Amino acid sequence: MKSIKTIVEQIIIENGMEDELLLARINEIWKNQLSYYADNIQLSKYKNKVLFLNTNSSAWKKEITIQINDIIRQINFELKENLIEKIIIGNF
Numbered sequence: 001m002k003s004i005k006t007i008v009e010q011i012i013i014e015n016g017m018e019d020e021l022l023l024a025r026i027n028e029i030w031k032n033q034l035s036y037y038a039d040n041i042q043l044s045k046y047k048n049k050v051l052f053l054n055t056n057s058s059a060w061k062k063e064i065t066i067q068i069n070d071i072i073r074q075i076n077f078e079l080k081e082n083l084i085e086k087i088i089i090g091n092f
Contacts, residue, residue, distance in 0.1 A: 051087045
């Protein structure tokens with residue numbers, strides 16, 4: 001008999017929702033560990049080891065650009081895997 005966790009993981013994989021699940025995990029890290037940014041910068045999507053962020057402020061875009069390597073390192077540390085290699089920031 002399969003566990004509920006195994007069944008849920010299988011459904012996620014079958015429906016190609018791995019990136020959405022990972023984005024939800026990253027969002028929790030973003031709100032809890034990187035809360036300094038959370039009010040002004042939103043996570044948009046995750047695809048192929050790239051995290052896409054949105055902000056409507058050029059000042060916050062510059063702040064993220066300055067801290068980008070530390071942010072990647074911190075998120076990967078919390079995920080316990082190197083799943084983010086790049087961050088792209090858009091002004092929307």
